[in-house]
Structure formats: C-alpha cells, structure tokens
Amino acid sequence: MWYALAVKKPGCSVNSPPCAGIPAFAIYGDTLNDDGLRKMRLRDHPLMSYRGVCNWPPVWVGIAGEKRRPRGEIGILREVRYSRISSLGGSRLHLLITHEQSHYLSTLPFDDRAFCLQIYQVLTNNCGKSIDQIGAIDLSYTL
Numbered sequence: 001m002w003y004a005l006a007v008k009k010p011g012c013s014v015n016s017p018p019c020a021g022i023p024a025f026a027i028y029g030d031t032l033n034d035d036g037l038r039k040m041r042l043r044d045h046p047l048m049s050y051r052g053v054c055n056w057p058p059v060w061v062g063i064a065g066e067k068r069r070p071r072g073e074i075g076i077l078r079e080v081r082y083s084r085i086s087s088l089g090g091s092r093l094h095l096l097i098t099h100e101q102s103h104y105l106s107t108l109p110f111d112d113r114a115f116c117l118q119i120y121q122v123l124t125n126n127c128g129k130s131i132d133q134i135g136a137i138d139l140s141y142t143l
Contacts, residue, residue: 040142
C-alpha cells in the first residue's frame, strides 16, 4: 500500500543544492505507525532544517587528518553533544560517527530550540546505531 505525503520540507526542492536527491514531495510505502497514523521519519521531518535549508543527512568532515568527505546516511553514531553557544543563533548538535575505520564530525543546526533538544534525546538514545537507521526513526509524536 502506498501513501503520498504532500508536505514540502522547508528549503527543499528537487533542484536545490542543499537538498539534492531529496524530493520536495516524497512518496513513501507502508508508512503507518502502530497507532495507524502516517509515520514522520526523522529524515523527512519539516523541523529538520535551519534557515530554510535541510540539515539531514548531515554533512561529514573528517578528523585526524582524514581528507575524504563521505556523503549521506553513512556510519555509526558514536557521540552527540548539544552546543550551548547561544551567540551563533539557533541551536546546534554536534555528531561524531565512525565509518570505514575513520572518524567524522558534523553539526546539525536548528531554528527550533525545543525540537533540537528532542532530537538530542533521540540521537543520544540511539548511539551505536547506523545513521541510516536513525534517519528512519518515527517522529510522528512531535507533530
């Protein structure tokens, strides 16, 4: 059974570079949660954005001299930190992953501080899981 979700993620369009590969209007298969409601996966949530630009999947930067910059929902989440620096505006999470025996960092900025704190809890509770698995987490309860 297929359902169409007609919610446009802020800042996302088929042709916009920050969201390349993420369709503005996505179609998902079998997306009902246990309560019979449509799932809203973390990767598709409209509040997963900052200043109108999608923040998922994270943009990874190598550490310890790693020059490769892998893209997408890759790696295993090892650590999450909430940034308490308010002078930057908005709220931010810092993620650390391992992928192919290397470590990578990313920053997830958010406009919505309360949602950022919710995502911090979700990510903290899912350390040790793949970024792909985390992207599929149902966040319908946040809507």
